[in-house]
Amino acid sequence: MSNLTRFDPFSLDPVVSDLFQGFFRPMRSMATPQDDELASMKIDVTENDGAYTVKAELPGLDKKDIDVHIDGRIVSINAKVERNKEEKEGERVIRRERYTGAFSRSFSLAGEVDDAKATAEYKDGVLSLSLPKKAPTDQKRLTIS
Template sequence: MSNLIRRDPFNELLRGFFIRPVDFATSDDLEGPKMRVDIEEDAAAYRVHAELPGMKKEDIHVHIDGPVVSINAERKQEKEVKEGERVLRTERYFGTVSRSFQLGQDIDEGGASAKFNDGVLELTLPKKAPVQTRKLSID
């Protein structure tokens, strides 16, 4: 009856902590990477810079609908394992990322241009000329 065993749950929890790496995944890590964008404006156009590292330009799609711009990109997994090799850890993200945002004015789709260089998508989106209101004279 006097054989009480004293346990320290905190010590038992940390016993293997410094031996094995522990990965504390956050909710952002589980969702995948986010597309970072910078948007600039001048009198004639909007300029958008979107970071898409590791993407191929063939896998990036931009859609313009009035003032709404949508960017979609997909990174496909290229799995190449050689004989005798084994993968110990994979941290690179494979899948799709997308981003939509609304600008203050409609975009002239015909004059819009896009460049992709060093993992950065650069969009030049000219503003559509505002529609002039017209006053009708009554005869």
């Protein structure tokens, strides 16, 4: 029986390890912690007999940049963000950072939503959705002739 050793590039010296890890890590040099929160939109979904409630963390956005779509059981939350940050020293611009991005999150609920009665509110960086459940339709039994 042969004894194989598995190559682990992260076990090399720290310089090489940082090089390998940096190669596979997404670039986020201009992203702020708030931008990272947006990219990983956190949501809570709760349910009672009549409705679903969704809370999504979307800090620092303007409500006009948030879009919610409901298609039966599928809920999609889309947002776009544009940030401009400029640091000046006197009249010279020392650093200018721009971040523009769009992100979305879609999920499926157990039952269909009555989109005509659904409501949305955005306050203090949290989007709150109230999604009433669609009343079940009566099943019709067909007579076979």
